Amino acid sequence: MELRDPIYGFIEYNDHERSIIDSPVFQRLRHVRQLAMAHYVYPGANHTRFEHSLGVMHVADKMGEYLGLGKEARRLVRLAGLLHDIGHGPFGHVSEEVFKAIGTKQQSDSNIYKFHENLTARIIKSKNSLASYLDDDAERIADLIDPMGKPSIEKEIVSSPYDADKMDYLLRDSYFCGVKYGVFDYDRLIMMLSPFEKKRVMVKYEGIPCFEQYVVAKYFINTQVYRHKIRLITDAMLKRGILLSIGENDYLKRLYAYHDSDEYLEEYLKSCDAEVIRLGSIGDSNGAKIFKFIQSRKLFKRVFQIRANQIDDKLISTGIMGQIENPDLEKISRVENNVARLFGVDPDFTILNIYRLGFTAGEAAEIGKVFVLIDDIPNLIQDYSTICRDYNQELSSVFIEIYLPLELETQDREDFCRSKRNEIKSYLNVFAS
């Protein structure tokens, strides 16, 4: 059997895969957009985790074939590719951020930092969700999706700096956004990968230019799509709306109160983007108001932006960078309260966003795991490619931004914000200690 796909032409699938694709758990992915609210800036970006997952299955198979995997191993990497995103909650990474924020508050679960992988594995192994479709494969697929554990070529196809997921989302996101930034020579890149000692995948020496093209594509799609101003603002508003509503909105309270039980999974596996917006906007709380702003595209405005390395006091810069992995909610709240007072808006509607240019966690640093084979000896690719090194250094850049509702025309707003800039910068001193 095969289905049409705008990226690869046709994607083939078998009866077993069809039964999984047709399951309610997998069909839910049709209702989780791949790029959250990016369609507010790129109207074509309405594609979902559903078609992305099919694409990853296809690419994983192609990689497996080229890297010399046997029939059984290829069957498993196809399934792992198909199911790698099954744990994504509404708006994908926004939900991950919410779980992370709640985890930080509770200081209880260190594994919250691997939340997506853990939840995906739990869903795959649960009898009530997917295990009944997978039988003995469930454990093996969950193991392939877990980035820890023993290395294997199958694992590298599913999770690595050049995995099937990244290859598909760069091509697919570019296509649906209508941009050319994420385009790279996908067939050639796969051909330029080589198995090493039957455990790892490395780049062939002659594949360096092809890998560089892929790195540059990742850089541009990050700057132009994933970190587009509107995408950043809508993600931040969704996260704030959810966090504000959790205390009073029963639906969101249940959805984000993670606990390891079949009842919770059942609830979680009904969730989708539209439901969060619809149910989140019920009522008159500040959280509900944010969802109503999003519904009517009355978006907050960016009133401040600075790169962490542009701040003169480097003690403050390092303190700000440290917020990405371990946010100090009290300090962040102090800055937000000060800015809210300065602009005369409600602190609930004032959002401080600290982020790296590289969208996925550790994306830039992952280049440190890419090896190029020279005379069959592995060498770090960044020691042989200044492009890989420099573009990834840029992907590491940390930005500090503040969003709030501001009803001013563009030029007036820019002038007004410029007049407040030094004062806002002084609020960041809180991160020095």
Added chain:
Amino acid sequence: MDINRMVLILIKNLVDMGFKPGRTQLQKYGYFMLERFDSRSIHTPYYYGPFSTEVEQSVHDLVSLGLVNESFELIPELDTVEYPGRKYQYALTAKGEKVSQKILDENRAECEKVEAMVKNLVELVGKYPQRLINAAKIHYILKSHKLRKNPSPEELRNCARDYGWKIRLESVENGIEFLRKAGFLSPQSIA
């Protein structure tokens, strides 16, 4: 102390002890530093041993802030026509010295703990950097692999092979001793 501050102090300690740390050295000292001082740290098993995205990211950050200087020399034996290879080294800049001094002043107790750990590891490494790499690999296996209680050196060596790490039996035994002396292994945990 956050990761960037810890890595800055780590580099300062190594430089003060006369080293010109490279990437692998920072990864391995960083491995033990995070194991001791940050229970949430996650390492993945890569070709050279356990790899920390956080340490790698932190070095990028410190370079971008101008606190750490990244220099390189060409690798003559692997020099290739199209892409000459480079070996990177890291040192504190003058700005980095100032900032690290401020961090030391504000976090005296924590910094002293990092310093003591680094000194201990440096002494145990002696002239053989591979000892640190092997110790990190063995520690990672003991932590991540589902082994029976008190695994033998042979079992550890076989597990290492599963990760694609070739360690001789003698090096496994030395690595266990290293971990014991460095305080990363309780005296009873290995047969």
